[in-house]
Amino acid sequence: MKIVIINYGAGNIQSIKFAIKRLGFEAILSDEEAEIRTADKVIFPGVGEASSAMQKLRASELDKVIPTLKQPVLGICLGMQLLCNSSEEGNTKGLGIFDVDVVKFSNRVKVPQIGWNQISNLKSGLFEGISENEFMYLVHSFYAPLCKEAIAISEYGIQYASALQKDNFYGVQFHPEKSSTAGAQILKNFINLTSHV
Template identity: 75%
Template structure:
């Protein structure tokens, strides 16, 4: 199985690569459109600020490639947020895969939300063998509100989308590569998904 982690300059890609190695697979880091298109599974990571990350995607031409991918694609953290319509962070236009706008947590809570939180209302094969109310690791100041594409929920000031799914696209707000055995199971499930 060919696993490609999109390397566009805005990701903690080494920790994702190591997490996949721990599952017995090898992942390739690449920004080459042909290599990405030929992958069986694509991981779209992201750490940092939305507008600068989107600029890097636009500069590489990957903003048009990613929404057209047909194999299972997993966006992680900022990667998931960039797959949404837009983000309040830097007033950024996203890839428009998930039909929801990313917003900032209110001033009622400390941001970023850092640490362990529960996920509930789990739907889709991405969460096979994962129990409701399991804990996952998050670091974020912005979130995707609940919507038709929500497949897992978390709560911090408000209930929000901990994961999204549309067709072959999946997104998780949390870091599976830092979420212990639960995160490993979610990555394993993603790698086991059938292509559409």
């Protein structure tokens, strides 16, 4: 099993690598197209600000590579948001895989949302063995509104999509690598997914 974590200078990649190691797998950190294309599973992390992260992807031409991948791809946090059409953060054009525009939480709630929140309406093999209303760890100021590609919902002032799926692309707003046993189960489920493209 070859697992590649895309290393483009905008991810908390060591904690993801350690989480995968705890599951008994080794992950490779890479920004090389050939390495990414030959992976069985690709993880696309992201921490930080959307427009600067997209600039880094464009600089390494990974913005052209990622949308053409055929194996299961998991975007985490900012990684998930960059898989969407656009983000209000820095007025950023995304990779356009998920047909939704990322927007900022209103000032009626404390921003960023930091801490544990529940996920519900779970609709994917990604959540096998995960209970409805399980708690996950989140840190974010922007969110993907509810849309047809939502496979999990959370509530913070409003309901929003805390996970998305389209074809072989999956995205989670929460940090599975920081979400205890349930988060580890989601990573394990992702590793065990069979390609369906």
